[in-house]
Amino acid sequence: MSTTIITVDAKGQSCPGPLVSLAKAIKEAPQGAAFELLATDPGSKSDVPSWAELTGNVVESAETLADGSFRYLISRAV
Amino acid sequence: MAITEDRVDQAPSLADLLQRVEALEADQAAQVKKKNKMTIIAWGGQLDRIWPTTILATTAAASGMEASVFFTFWGLFAIVKPGVRITGDNWMQKMMSVMNPGSAQKAKLSHYQFMGAGPAMFKKLAEDQNVAKPDELIPLAQELGVKLIPCQMTMDLLGLKHEDLLDGLEEPIGAATAIREMREAAIPLFI
Numbered sequence: 001m002s003t004t005i006i007t008v009d010a011k012g013q014s015c016p017g018p019l020v021s022l023a024k025a026i027k028e029a030p031q032g033a034a035f036e037l038l039a040t041d042p043g044s045k046s047d048v049p050s051w052a053e054l055t056g057n058v059v060e061s062a063e064t065l066a067d068g069s070f071r072y073l074i075s076r077a078v
Numbered sequence: 079m080a081i082t083e084d085r086v087d088q089a090p091s092l093a094d095l096l097q098r099v100e101a102l103e104a105d106q107a108a109q110v111k112k113k114n115k116m117t118i119i120a121w122g123g124q125l126d127r128i129w130p131t132t133i134l135a136t137t138a139a140a141s142g143m144e145a146s147v148f149f150t151f152w153g154l155f156a157i158v159k160p161g162v163r164i165t166g167d168n169w170m171q172k173m174m175s176v177m178n179p180g181s182a183q184k185a186k187l188s189h190y191q192f193m194g195a196g197p198a199m200f201k202k203l204a205e206d207q208n209v210a211k212p213d214e215l216i217p218l219a220q221e222l223g224v225k226l227i228p229c230q231m232t233m234d235l236l237g238l239k240h241e242d243l244l245d246g247l248e249e250p251i252g253a254a255t256a257i258r259e260m261r262e263a264a265i266p267l268f269i
Contacts, residue, residue: 016137017209
């Protein structure tokens with residue numbers, strides 16, 4: 001089964017920008033979609049897992065890219 | 079604790095257990111049911127209070143929580159429509175509205191006010207760092223479904239009318255309704 005991955009580019013946004021952008025994208029996305037969140041806010045390293053715990057969504061991976069920005073893969077709560 | 083064989087004969091009777099279940103059920107029914115909700119009492123009108131208030135409210139809503147903000151006393155000025163200048167019916171209310179220009183854009187700082195330069199510097203820093211300002215966070219909060227509730231008593235006290243306040247607010251409420259909001263919220267805050 002192929003999964004649609006929706007990229008949410010929140011680079012440059014500060015707290016709570018990345019989470020608000022992600023929450024909006026998730027609200028509008030079709031069922032079964034997965035999300036890639038791109039951010040530069042260092043606060044997102046703790047905020048994205050906290051948000052996932054609050055919402056029941058799952059952070060599949062969190063990585064720091066070569067340019068120092070952050071990339072998260074998120075799957076939606078069923 | 080597991081009931082081991084040698085403790086079976088000491089096990090409580092069915093009647094005892096039923097009694098305990100009933101007592102627990104009654105106790106639970108009497109407890110206040112908390113919702114996955116954040117309620118903020120926005121009392122302070124200063125920029126450095128309204129800012130975290132609007133950040134927390136939008137983040138709670140973005141995190142799937144119900145969120146409401148009750149604007150009372152100085153906090154109420156943050157939801158006055160921009161451009162609304164002199165309000166009130168008598169000279170005292172009119173003077174207060176001149177001293178406290180409404181809307182989140184006009185909010186002052188509790189520290190580093192520097193005769194008006196402080197807030198401007200803060201907003202410049204916010205723009206440079208791409209941090210959303212309270213006057214941007216308020217409509218965002220509304221879009222995310224945060225309930226913004228004015229305090230009726232403060233409106234009466236200051237002579238502020240419904241049309242002086244931002245569009246899309248909830249009906250004004252009193253202290254008892256504010257307490258009801260706080261009681262059912264897992265996270266009640268006073269800022």
